[in-house]
Amino acid sequence: MSWFLSVFQSSIGKKYIMALSGACLSFFLMAHLAGNTFSFLGKEAYNSYAAHLHSLGGFIHVLEACLALVFLAHILTAILLFIDNLSARPTRYAVSATDRSWSASTMPYTGALILIFLVVHLLNFHFASKMISTADQVKTVLGNPPLGFFYLVALSGLTLHISHGFWSLFQSFGANHPQYNRFLQRGGLSMAVILGALFMLIPLLALTTDGFLQ
C-alpha cells in the first residue's frame, strides 16, 4: 500500500492517474454519444434505447459506480495538481507569455465548468422525476432557452478540454514518436471537434426545431 501511495503521490504518478482516468472518461463520452445519436432517429428509437439501457439492471449500477470513481479520481487529482502548480511559482511574471495554447492553458477552468455541468446534467436527468419519457425530458430540459444555452456553453468547454486531453493522455502514457505524432495530434483534435459538434447538435435541435424528438 505504501508503495502504491508513494508512486501516485509523485508528479508522474499523478500524471498517469489523469491520463488513465481521462482515457476512461473519453470512452464513456464516446459511449454516451453513441446513445445520444438515437435521438436523431426520433422519439421512439430514443425511448427504446433508454429502456434497453435501464433493463440492464444491476450491471448498469456497477458501471455507474465505476464511472463515479473514475470521475472522482480525475477531479481530486486535478484539484491537487492545480493547488500544487499554483504554489510552484510564488512570484508571478510581470509580463506573461501571450502565445499560450488555448486548450492547454484553460484545462483547470474548462474542467471546473464541466464539473458544474456534470452536477446540472445529473440533476436534469439522473435525479429528475421519471414521470415523463426520456425523450420528453430531453425536449423539456434542452428546449428551455437558459438551460439549452448553458448546455451549449458547457459543451464548448468540454470540446476545448478534450481537444488538449486526447493528445495529452497519449503523451502522458509515453506514446510520442515521429512516426505517429502528427496522427495523434490531428486525430485527437478531430475527435474532439466531431464529439463536441455531435453533442451540441442535440441542444441546438431542441432549441430550434419543433419536430425534434416528436
Place this chain on the structure above:
Amino acid sequence: MSLINLTLRIWRQSGPEAQGAFHTYESGPISTSMSFLEMLDVLNERLILSGEEAVAFDHDCREGICGMCGSVVNGKPHGPEQKTTLCQLHMRHFKDGDTLVIEPFRSRAFKLVKDLIVDRSAFDAIIAEGGYVSVNTGGTPDANTIPIPNPTAEQALDAAECIGCGACVAACPNASAMLFVGAKVSHLSLLPQGQPERNQRALAMVKKMDKLGFGNCGNEKRCEKACPKGISISNIARLNREFMKAVLFSNEK
C-alpha cells in the same frame, strides 16, 4: 552598424529576502551588433560611473553552451528568438524605441539570489541523485568497443544537448522541471553505459525533482518552445515510460 535606443524595465532586488521592484533605465545608444548581455554590460558601466549598483546577472561562456545566462525578456525566457541563449541573442532583433521587461527565472525551486540571478543548484541536486553512470577505473577502453546504433547515439546526443539553463522551468506555466529531467534520464537510459542504473535513476531523479518543489507537467509544450537547445518533449514521454517501467517491472523502490 546601426544604433537603437531602448527603455529597459529591470527587476532589482538586493538579496533573497529583500523586497524587489522594477527599475526603469534608458539604454542609451546600443549597437545592433551587440549581444543582449553586452547591452547589459554597457548599462552597467554607466550605472557604476554614476555611483549606482550594477545589475547582477549570470553569465559565463557567452557562446551559448554553458547554461549560465538566462532571464525572461518580455515574458520569454532567453528572449524572443527560438533556440537562442540570452548571450547569443543579438540586439538587431529589437527595434528602436522598444521597451524590454527583464525579469529573473521564477520558480519555487529556484531561489532568487540578486536582481536577475537565481540559484539553480536544484538542478545539480537532481543530477547528483542519479544523473550519472558508474564506470570502473582501469585502462583506457578502445573507442567503439561497445556498439551503439547511430540513430540511438543521435537520440542520446540530442538529449545530451541540454545545458541545464533552467529556461524550461521558467517557461512552464507550472514551473515544472520535466524537460530537464526528461533530457537527463533519456540521454543515459538510451546508451548501453547507462543500463545498470537505469531504473534506479528514473525513480530517484523524479523523487528528488518533486521534493525540490518543481511543479507538475501539464503537456503544454512551453518548455520545448523556450529551450535554447531545442530539446523535444519526446524526452518527457520517455521519462514517463522509464518511470512507469521502473515502478512496475523493477526491483528498485
